[in-house]
Structure formats: structure tokens, C-alpha cells
Amino acid sequence: MATPLFHADLTVHTQSHDYPIVITEKTAIDHESMASQIAPYIVGQQVLIVTNETVAPLYLEALQQLLEEQFTVKVCILPDGEQYKNQTSINQIYDALMAAHFNRDVTLIALGGGVVGDMTGFAAASFMRGVNFIQIPTTLLSQVDSSVGGKTGINHPQGKNMIGAFWQPQMVLADMSTLKTLPARELSAGLAEVIKYALIMDVDFLTWLEQNLPAMMALDLAVLGEAVKRCCEYKANIVAQDERESGVRALLNFGHTFGHVIETHEGYGNWLHGEAVAAGMVQAAELSQKIGWLTCNEVARVKRVLSLANLPINPPPIEVQTALGLMGHDKKVKQGQIRLILLKSLGKAVLTSDFDAQLLTEVLAKHHSQGTTESIL
Amino acid sequence: MATPLFHADLTVHTQSHDYPIVITEKTAIDHESMASQIAPYIVGQQVLIVTNETVAPLYLEALQQLLEEQFTVKVCILPDGEQYKNQTSINQIYDALMAAHFNRDVTLIALGGGVVGDMTGFAAASFMRGVNFIQIPTTLLSQVDSSVGGKTGINHPQGKNMIGAFWQPQMVLADMSTLKTLPARELSAGLAEVIKYALIMDVDFLTWLEQNLPAMMALDLAVLGEAVKRCCEYKANIVAQDERESGVRALLNFGHTFGHVIETHEGYGNWLHGEAVAAGMVQAAELSQKIGWLTCNEVARVKRVLSLANLPINPPPIEVQTALGLMGHDKKVKQGQIRLILLKSLGKAVLTSDFDAQLLTEVLAKHHSQGTTESIL
Numbered sequence: 015m016a017t018p019l020f021h022a023d024l025t026v027h028t029q030s031h032d033y034p035i036v037i038t039e040k041t042a043i044d045h046e047s048m049a050s051q052i053a054p055y056i057v058g059q060q061v062l063i064v065t066n067e068t069v070a071p072l073y074l075e076a077l078q079q080l081l082e083e084q085f086t087v088k089v090c091i092l093p094d095g096e097q098y099k100n101q102t103s104i105n106q107i108y109d110a111l112m113a114a115h116f117n118r119d120v121t122l123i124a125l126g127g128g129v130v131g132d133m134t135g136f137a138a139a140s141f142m143r144g145v146n147f148i149q150i151p152t153t154l155l156s157q158v159d160s161s162v163g164g165k166t167g168i169n170h171p172q173g174k175n176m177i178g179a180f181w182q183p184q185m186v187l188a189d190m191s192t193l194k195t196l197p198a199r200e201l202s203a204g205l206a207e208v209i210k211y212a213l214i215m216d217v218d219f220l221t222w223l224e225q226n227l228p229a230m231m232a233l234d235l236a237v238l239g240e241a242v243k244r245c246c247e248y249k250a251n252i253v254a255q256d257e258r259e260s261g262v263r264a265l266l267n268f269g270h271t272f273g274h275v276i277e278t279h280e281g282y283g284n285w286l287h288g289e290a291v292a293a294g295m296v297q298a299a300e301l302s303q304k305i306g307w308l309t310c311n312e313v314a315r316v317k318r319v320l321s322l323a324n325l326p327i328n329p330p331p332i333e334v335q336t337a338l339g340l341m342g343h344d345k346k347v348k349q350g351q352i353r354l355i356l357l358k359s360l361g362k363a364v365l366t367s368d369f370d371a372q373l374l375t376e377v378l379a380k381h382h383s384q385g386t387t388e389s390i391l
Numbered sequence: 392m393a394t395p396l397f398h399a400d401l402t403v404h405t406q407s408h409d410y411p412i413v414i415t416e417k418t419a420i421d422h423e424s425m426a427s428q429i430a431p432y433i434v435g436q437q438v439l440i441v442t443n444e445t446v447a448p449l450y451l452e453a454l455q456q457l458l459e460e461q462f463t464v465k466v467c468i469l470p471d472g473e474q475y476k477n478q479t480s481i482n483q484i485y486d487a488l489m490a491a492h493f494n495r496d497v498t499l500i501a502l503g504g505g506v507v508g509d510m511t512g513f514a515a516a517s518f519m520r521g522v523n524f525i526q527i528p529t530t531l532l533s534q535v536d537s538s539v540g541g542k543t544g545i546n547h548p549q550g551k552n553m554i555g556a557f558w559q560p561q562m563v564l565a566d567m568s569t570l571k572t573l574p575a576r577e578l579s580a581g582l583a584e585v586i587k588y589a590l591i592m593d594v595d596f597l598t599w600l601e602q603n604l605p606a607m608m609a610l611d612l613a614v615l616g617e618a619v620k621r622c623c624e625y626k627a628n629i630v631a632q633d634e635r636e637s638g639v640r641a642l643l644n645f646g647h648t649f650g651h652v653i654e655t656h657e658g659y660g661n662w663l664h665g666e667a668v669a670a671g672m673v674q675a676a677e678l679s680q681k682i683g684w685l686t687c688n689e690v691a692r693v694k695r696v697l698s699l700a701n702l703p704i705n706p707p708p709i710e711v712q713t714a715l716g717l718m719g720h721d722k723k724v725k726q727g728q729i730r731l732i733l734l735k736s737l738g739k740a741v742l743t744s745d746f747d748a749q750l751l752t753e754v755l756a757k758h759h760s761q762g763t764t765e766s767i768l
Contacts, residue, residue, distance in 0.1 A: 101478060112549045115719050140517070143544060143555045144635070167520060172489045178520045179556060258521070342492050 020239035042189035058119025097283035127153035128160035135166030139181035154204025158245035203288025217361030269295030292325035397616035419566035435496025474660035504530035505537035512543030516558035531581025535622035580665025582700035594738030646672030669702035
């Protein structure tokens with residue numbers, strides 16, 4: 015009780031409005047937090063909590079009861095998993111809003127991980143052409159990445175996050191104590207995005223992570239809070255510069271083009287997003303090395319830090335042509351050219367199409383032959 | 392050939408960007424118009440034309456051939472009608488974009504009426520979180536109203552335009568010659584929105600319409616062009632003041648709350664939108680009269696001008712409680728209160744909830760008992 019609990023407040027500046035991110039080690043789902051942190055950001059009387067079947071038994075009842083003291087509260091519980099990030103689930107949210115006769119006054123609250131947050135955000139962006147929403151991310155991945163910056167959306171059967179909107183929340187409340195109930199595999203998946211920030215923008219943070227990952231894996235909430243704060247600072251800074259991803263924001267997709275190939279090919283939900291990004295970052299690092307930007311030792315360091323977080327460093331076997339075909343759907347493709355985020359050095363990323371296509375093929379082929387053979391014809 | 396053809400250029404000012412509306416009596420689908428008016432607003436190489444089964448045989452081939460001289464062009468043909476303004480149709484657009492491997496460079500072109508325009512606009516707003524689009528409205532209704540101002544969306548089974556976005560086109564090209572192929576019923580439906588502008592903001596324009604409606608019904612394209620220009624000026628002025636409908640823009644929904652009840656109750660597509668708005672404007676005028684704002688003679692003048700355009704002035708029979716329930720879904724409902732746009736005088740509208748609920752019930756009941764009895768229990 016002597017040590018003060020970790021607490022940080024940040025502000026995200028965007029074109030539509032500024033909003034706070036509150037990162038707290040103390041549980042956010044109590045009377046004090048409700049009165050001081052959540053309620054002031056709800057404008058009308060109507061609240062729809064959107065969550066999923068996994069998170070609902072853990073946190074829904076407490077949050078709902080607190081909100082019901084002040085607001086008319088309805089609930090929409092979606093199935094859990096990336097494979098449900100689709101039109102059917104978003105229709106469940108619309109149906110709940112219509113059944114409740116809610117209107118433009120409504121505030122949606124996303125209680126869950128990135129999938130819940132992305133879908134709730136897109137429902138908020140599109141219901142009656144736009145209503146308010148609040149993010150209460152309950153996974154490390156959503157706390158450090160998807161809950162901040164206003165990217166919302168759903169998957170198309172042929173591509174991840176193909177349908178969506180830029181739509182900013184009214185506030186983000188990252189409650190570190192929710193990480194206590196997060197499965198270890200999900201914690202690792204979140205660490206992939208934490209490591210991503212270090213690799214693309216801050217080699218000192220990489221060193222910090224190499225020292226602190228064991229504490230984070232052991233659920234030291236203050237250390238996790240510090241990492242979340244740093245990641246949100248990086249992201250808020252980038253979003254303020256480039257909200258609609260016409261420039262620097264694209265760097266946050268490091269490892270994601272390779273990762274999306276894995277997710278799409280394996281079927282959404284079999285590889286966690288963070289796992290696919292981890293293996294994708296290794297591929298991007300390897301291509302950076304083939305170009306001559308990274309040394310072998312630096313690629314090994316990338317693999318080591320990912321392994322320290324219990325993350326996969328090899329993708330599943332995927333035919334090279336299949337992988338290239340899936341890459342052709344990527345949002346970063348410009349005038350038919352595949353563009354990738356690669357590392358000029360550890361801590362410095364660039365978006366580029368200036369690489370020999372043969373080198374990309376080699377990277378894809380290497381992992382194809384290394385994997386199991388189940389999907390090879 | 393001696394009289395110069397009607398031509399007008401306007402600019403719409405919005406938060407995201409300014410864009411032109413070109414209104415022309417000369418066909419827009421020729422080499423000259425393509426080079427000077429359409430092509431400059433297409434940024435990349437990729438074009439998807441979205442149209443419907445009715446408009447495609449009339450104008451698609453010519454437009455597609457002209458575009459193919461410069462761009463990679465794909466086509467998506469939707470079924471025709473308000474009843475198809477739904478998730479299934481929008482998925483057809485997404486599927487066409489994915490099948491073509493199109494990306495953020497793509498420009499969507501809406502070739503058709505309001506339904507095509509609204510759906511194409513929402514697909515553009517949401518594909519890859521936002522791509523460009525161009526409106527080529529081929530109905531009077533879409534030329535004077537829906538193609539301008541960036542309201543896009545689809546219907547929910549329980550409510551019209553419940554899902555959508557504010558998303559502005561790169562340009563709007565209103566080709567008066569397309570009105571030659573418009574069925575008379577659709578022309579009348581468009582005139583409902585023209586008359587709406589007069590009723591809510593300019594009694595002089597009402598007088599002008601009373602004189603010129605016969606010429607418009609007889610397809611005098613120069614007179615129609617003049618009316619379209621005036622309506623687009625009114626609308627551009629309002630959109631510049633209040634793009635996201637937090638104030639004055641709501642006035643454009645005069646007659647629409649009553650009209651949406653008709654459309655939803657009768658099933659989308661049985662009553663045309665403009666027809667429902669016409670009957671809805673009569674109801675709104677009658678409520679304005681009951682409050683003491685309009686005289687009986689002024690209500691009669693409203694009915695007369697609508698009749699001159701061959702529009703219905705009585706709604707179908709709908710139970711009062713059913714109508715009130717459907718009104719409860721309206722986007723203008725604020726903190727549970729039904730708000731309506733009513734007329735302070737001819738040419739001056741206000742958004743208000745300051746009316747006796749009993750008077751609204753009387754207006755709804757009057758038309759209920761006047762209609763046929765088929766839906767009365």
C-alpha cells in the first residue's frame with residue numbers, strides 16, 4: 015500500500031476533437047472511476063455496452079451496474095474472436111441500437127479487446143452517420159494499439175480491415191488490472207505490438223524491453239503500465255501528425271502486410287493478430303537484411319526479443335504465389351506496387367517499394383520451405 | 392442551335408474539401424465532358440462504376456467506353472429500387488472492389504439516382520476506411536438533393552438511412568439530358584424535393600414554381616436546369632454552414648419524418664421517396680396550421696403546388712400508434728422527444744419539439760381514417 019499505484023493521463027490530438035487516454039493500475043470499474051473518468055464523456059442518457067462472450071462474465075456486470083445508476087444501459091454480447099469481426103456481428107450491434115430505440119445521443123462503450131473495439135468503433139461511425147463511443151480495452155494489444163487513433167472496421171472475407179472508418183473515441187480507459195485475467199497467449203500477442211514500437215521508432219525502448227519483458231510476462235502491472243504509456247505516447251504523436259495514414263502513420267503497420275497474409279491464409283482466429291505480426295516482423299527484418307540495412311546480428315536480436323515474449327518467429331507454410339496474391343490486396347499497395355515497411359536500422363522504419371522483388375520472393379520462399387508441409391500441393 | 396444550352400457551375404464548401412457541381416443541358420457523357428469535367432477528378436488509374444439494372448442499359452456503355460480510354464474500369468450493377476438499399480447491395484460493391492484488387496487509389500462513380508448515389512457514397516466512405524467518389528445523378532431527385540452534401544448510407548430493416556456516413560464526393564455532374572429517359576412518376580418524385588426548398592426557404596421560388604412547373608413536367612431542360620441550380624445553391628449554402636446536421640441542415644428534412652413513416656410502413660420501394668415526402672410535407676403543413684403558424688389557404692396552396700406536380704397529398708392509412716412508434720426511430724429524436732420541421736410561414740421552416748402531442752396525433756389520425764381501411768384492425 016505504500017507504493018502509489020501506476021497512473022498516467024495522455025491527450026490525443028485529432029482533427030475532429032482531442033481526447034484523453036487514462037492508464038491506471040487501480041481498477042477502473044468502480045464508483046470513483048465512473049464518476050471522474052467515464053461519466054463525464056457520456057453526453058446523453060443512452061449507453062450501449064458492446065462486449066464479447068469471454069469478457070462479459072469478467073467485467074460486464076460491474077460496469078453495467080455502475081452505469082445504470084446514471085444512464086439507460088443496454089448490452090450487446092458478440093462471439094469472441096477475429097473470425098467474428100464481420101458484417102454479421104456489426105449487424106448485431108445495429109439491431110441492439112434499433113431495438114433500444116437509441117438515437118444520435120447514444121454513447122457506445124467497447125469493453126474488450128481489439129476486435130470488440132474495432133467493431134464498436136465502426137458501428138459508432140456508421141450508426142445514424144456517427145455517434146459517440148468510449149474504449150475500455152481489456153487486452154494488452156488493444157491498450158497499446160487498436161484503442162488509440164480511431165481506426166475502426168471489420169474484415170472482408172478476402173482481406174483484413176477492408177471495411178471501416180476513421181472515427182475517434184471520446185476517451186480511452188486502459189485498466190491494467192484487466193490484464194490479470196488475460197490468457198498468457200493473448201498477453202504475448204499484445205507484446206508483439208509493444209516490441210513493434212521499439213523496432214520502428216526507439217532502439218532505447220528495445221533495450222528497456224529486453225530488460226523488462228520478464229517482469230511484464232510475470233504481470234507486474236506497474237511495468238506493464240509504463241510500457242502501455244510509452245506505446246500510447248508514440249501512437250498519439252503519430253496520429254496527431256497523420257490521422258488518416260497518408261504518411262508516417264503507415265509505419266505502425268510494420269510486420270502487418272506479412273502478418274495479414276498469415277491471418278487471411280490460415281483463417282481469421284487461428285493465428286492471433288499479434289502472433290501473425292510477430293512472424294511478419296521477422297520477415298520484414300529479414301528482407302531489410304537482404305537489402306543491406308540490418309546485420310545478421312540485428313535480425314537475431316529481433317528474433318530473440320520476440321522469443322523472450324513467447325512469440326512465434328516463423329510463419330506457417332504458405333505458397334509464395336499465394337502470399338504475393340494476398341499482399342496485392344493490402345491497403346498500402348500503390349498503383350499496383352507492393353509497398354512494405356522495412357527497417358533502415360533498429361528503431362528506424364521506412365515505407366518503401368524500392369526493393370528487388372526477387373528478395374521478397376526469397377524471404378517468402380524461405381519460410382515456406384521451413385514450415386510443415388501440410389498445405390504444400 | 393441559336394439558344395445557348397443551359398450550363399451552371401457551383402462550388403460546395405465542406406470541412407474535408409471543396410468540390411464542384413456542374414449542371415449542364417448538353418449531354419455530359421461525351422469526349423469533351425469526360426476530358427474537361429470528369430477525368431480531372433480521378434486521381435489514380437482505378438475506376439469502379441456503380442449503377443443499377445435500369446440505368447445501365449441507358450448510359451453505362453457510353454460512360455464506360457469513354458473512361459476506358461484512360462482508366463482501368465470495372466462495373467457493379469445493382470438491382471433497382473429503395474428495397475435494395477441494404478447491406479446485401481453494399482457487399483456487392485465491396486466484392487467488386489476486392490475482385491478487381493482495387494485499393495485506396497480507386498475512384499467510385501455513382502451513375503444513377505439517389506439509391507445508387509447513397510450506397511456508392513457509403514461504400515466509398517467505408518472501403519479501406521475511405522476512397523474517392525464522383526456523383527453522376529440521373530434522376531431529378533438525386534440532382535437536386537441526395538447527390539449534394541455528402542449524406543451517404545443504407546437502410547436498416549427498421550429504419551431508413553440508419554447506417555451511413557458523411558462523405559463528400561470529388562464532384563457532382565448533373566446532366567439534364569438524362570431526365571429525358573426518367574419515368575414521369577420519378578420526375579414528379581424529384582419535384583417534391585424541389586418544392587420542399589421553396590416551402591422551407593423561399594416563397595418567391597414557390598411562386599416561380601407555380602408558374603414553371605408545367606414547363607418542367609413537359610421536360611423543358613433549361614427550366615429544369617434553372618430549378619436544379621437554385622436547389623443546389625440552397626443546399627450548398629446550408630451544407631457549408633452545417634455539414635454534419637447539428638443545426639440548420641435538419642431543415643432539409645422537412646416532410647421527411649412523416650415520409651419515412653410511410654416508406655418504412657409500406658415497405659421500401661412501394662412509395663417512392665419523393666412521394667412519401669410530398670404526403671409528409673402536407674402533414675407537416677397541417678400540423679403547422681393547427682399550431683396557428685399557417686392559414687388554411689396556405690395549406691391549400693401547398694397541396695395545390697404538389698398536385699400540380701402530380702404528387703400524392705394523402706398518406707396511406709397507418710395506425711396512429713404505429714406511426715408514432717416509427718417516428719421514435721427518427722434521427723432527429725432528441726432525449727426521447729419527437730422533433731419535427733414545421734413551417735412558421737411559407738418559405739420559413741423551424742425544427743421544433745414545442746407542439747402539443749395531441750395535435751400531432753390528430754394530424755396522423757386524420758389521414759389514418761381518410762385512407763383505405765385495409766390495415767385497420
